[in-house]
Amino acid sequence: MPRKSEVLQMDDVGIEVDEDLSDSDDGAPQRRGNRRPAAGRGGAKGRGRGKKPASEDEEDEEEDEAPRGRRGANRKKPAKKRGGKDDDDEDESEDEAPKRKRGGAANKRRGGKAQDSDEEDSDDGKGKKGKKGGGKKGGKEEESKGKKGDAKGKDKGKDKGKDKEDDKDKKKKKKKKDDSSSSSNSDSDEEEESMSEGEMGRLMEEVEEKKKLITTIRNKPWRMKRRLTHLREAQQFVDKFEGALGKGKGRKWYAYKVMMTKKWIKFQRDFENFRTACIPWERKIKDVESHFGSSVASYFIFLRWMYGMNLVLFGFTFGLVVIPEVLMGLPYGSIPRKTVPKADQPTAQDYSVLMDFNGYCKYSVLFYGFYNDQRTIGLLKFRLPLSYLMVGIGSFGYSLMVVIRTMAKNADVGGGDGEEGEFTFAWKMFTSWDYLIGNSETADNKYASITTSFKESIVDEQENQKDENIHLRRFLRVMANFMILCSLGGSGYLIYFVVKRSQEFANRTDLSWYEKNELELIMSLLGLVCPPLFETIAELEDYHPRIALKWQLGRIFALFLGNLYTFLFALFDEVNNKLAQEDSIRNASLWALKEYHANMTRLINDSSITPPPMDPGDVIRGPCWETAVGIEFVKLTVSDIQVTYLTILIGDFARAVIVRFLNYCWCWDLEAGFPSYGEFDISGNVLGLVFNQGMIWMGAFYAPGLVGINVLRLLSSMYYQCWAVMATNVPHERVFKASKSNNFYMGLLLLILFLSLLPVVYTIMTLPPSFDCGPFSGKPKMFDVIMETIDLDLPAFLGTLFSYAANPGLIIPAVLLMVLAIYYLNSVSEAYMNSNMELKKKMQMARDEEKNRRNNTDSTNQVMKDLEDLLPSGSPAALVPPPQPENPPELEARPTRTKPGRGVNLQKDVTLASPNPNAQRPVSRPPGPRGAGPGPGPGPGPGRGRGQRGPPEITTWGNPRPRQDVFTPKTVSVSSFQENVFEDDAPSGLY
């Protein structure tokens, strides 16, 4: 038919051009965009192209036939349907014609000038832009319309596969094209009125279907050629008939909105990219992860997180305390607290003194004692003491908030993908390669990381499968725990003993170097010896490495905690000593001052009080316990840094060098044998980091400079440890996956935070600050600075408000309320957890059901067919060109069946299927009932598909199980299958 109508089609094209122009006038630029070239070329070109669609149609038909015979059969039906529903079609053609007429008439009116203008603005940028926006908007609109149309289609009972619909549409459209073109030549304007609502609706529906096809064609898994031909046809159809249908208003606004949405999404994506680009050391950590697994990487991620948090603390401390003091406070040497005492001045610059943070270090902004108690400093009237206290408390508040928030977020992530266990290996296999990778180094890393992650999963899997002697295991575990408790107790006693001794030593002056540093030495030794000991003992327990790591962490944590608290108690003793000492000094100095004043008044008889004319270095001063505490913490931190770095240098690097180079001249294989290379000690490093942070939190109040030191430490250790781990360590024997969330680390951190909060708050709230150093000097308690601010700077009513708020009568109910709220939230979360479990169970059930359903039906037929269609035409399946549409497809499809890798099940299917070619022939082209069929009747989709595709489809695509279920007895299968097919086709035949 299309061939016959070539001439008519040429006319068609001509009209199309006109209509197109009218479109452009209507302000629907996207359609113009699609057709513009044709329009630009004008009628003559259009004529040239006129032939093309026809031939392409043919091509398309052939192509459609090629993959499956079903289509061929399908195609017959529309034709027959056309024959059967002749009158209906005539109606359609009649009502199409007027529309075309109308459009054509309208075009003619504007035709002349529009043609020129179109040609012109097709080249300028504005036109393009409009088209672009319009295209997008049009797409959206069409989509929504398409949905509507779809719904309608369903109402009408067109519940066949989408392909069929397309086919049918194509047929109809072709026919319409012919009809309409012929009728447009002959018909007159009077028929314009004869178009009824229903016909209009039908046409609209069809146009919308086409539009939907145009918008969704890119989502179809078809070969490009097929897509292009389909698209061309659909576009032609829409072009032709769309002019008859009204156009919506407010398109510009819509286009604008769509454009803005797109822009916004793009911006968001860019911003997200930028944000991720801002995260430092991503590549370093990926590098480590790819070689050592996620467990080692988790340490570095933790380190990075700590760095971020400390950076904020550093910002607060330096921005609000240290820098104001440096810029606006009194300079060094102006008052006693900012001057090195006369007696110390000769040695104040010695290296050893400075390394002990005495001398000039002690009287610097690094420590508490340097700060003055002036209420406001500088021109800005910066309230330094208040700011000092606020920053001290604020850092704790901020740290608590961040830690808890991170924990909550991690917990959320952990709960989010609870289903992870379901497809571990499959997902790893099919989604782990990142197709974006284009760099060979990255690719190598990715290979390594994929291998590592597979190994991790294998370890997990083997752990699950392990069959164990549970009694022996339990006994061993109890024994291991007993041993570890013993060693913990032993180390605790050792520390206690050493602390006692050091208190004795404190009163003596003739101490050797060892006796002076005994406590630190013992503690470092314990820290060095105990973790490996614990690890050795933990071998007995034979836990999964991930769980073993947690145990190890917990045990070492307990050990370190003992150390920490010993240290703290020793410190408190010292502080109490200093406080007593300070009392006497204060009394003495007060007395001296009084004497001095008495003398002055007696000698000069002047009541004006002037400070004694003394050099600030000569003034008698108290021990300033805060600075002493700060120095202790700084010393501890620095020695910790030294120990850590030296351990890495000796324990890992030197060992690696020795193993690597002495291996050439050694009796046994050093690399494989005894010393070997070191493994990265995750637990030790994590705990080192956690405890270091505890030190920072505790010491930061007394030594603001400590935060800066810590930031430097974290920064350097990131690079240092990254280098060390990559250069000197080997991956763990059993590379294991880090637990999903870092919450264990965070939990440890929270505990440490809490433990370090206690002593600081205790000192702030109870101990009196030194009388002659620090920002709170002269006040009975540190927090009095807040009271002072409230009294002096804030309006009076706020002061009363605070006093009310501090009333126990208010606080106790508030605490009660909080407890109740916690209780309530807790029970709510429990309820959620229960419902979560319930839902999971339901999902499991649903999945099982789905499995069953899959086994019994062939619902995914359509997609599979498309997929099959995509088989390369070079493969045997497509090499045989189907000479005739009714040729049953088993010839083409069979070769695929002989592919390797079949199960036994399939063999059965083959036997089931083989008789069917004979059986199918009569079915696929039934002489009687089929011929009468008006079109692709609304038979059940899968059933029809099965019937027409015949058995090869079963072997290629269907699930063997269901077939077996349906036709269990082999001998009966042929006939039953036949019957089945016939039944399926029957409805279409009866149509």
Place this chain on the structure above:
Amino acid sequence: MNAFTVRAVNMTVRGRVMLLYMIHTHVSLRVQCVIHVPSAFGCTVQLFNKLTHVFFSLQDCTFFTRKEILRLHGRYHELAPHLVPMDYTKEPDCNVPLALIVNMPELKENPFRNRIVESFSEDGMGNLSFNEFVDMFSVLSEMAPRELKAIYAFKIYDFNVDNYLCKEDLEKTLNRLTKEELTPEEVELVCEKAIEEADLDGDSKLSFADFENMISRAPDFLSTFHIRI
């Protein structure tokens, strides 16, 4: 396009330099150029029209904008300048062989590069026409929906083209992913586990339904099955 090229070459040294640059970078740039000098090259406007017309239908069939398609054509031309004519208006019937395509920087490091190209070529041997070339990057683009990606992913991982992912396919996949660094036992275990996890109908190989069911729940399939060009 050709007419334009010739004229431009005859023009000035600067024009020549410009042209070289354009050839080596983007076709789209050249088109821009044409737009800016319409009076000098009357015929080029029409060529441009034709060219874009061809690409318009491609634009509807893929997830690319016109500009991106033009750029893709530039890339395609770059692959085999002797095979592919610059002028695409006649939709020439040319195929670029697999060996040239897999050397693109976007694909060079991909362990499945041969499979990707083969899956998109109509003859199954990896020769890609321009349409198929665009199709490939369209499916692998960010905009393509999950369902479409899943279909082609299935095809890519289906090494022996039997529309099933059998153990053999999985082994090949795994060996390419890990550069054969796992021991045979480990490979065996992983393949078995993967099939066991995803196989719904118990035929010990993965049909597309199984695959789709599995991949539709994968959290990072969309973000990883994606090539930016």
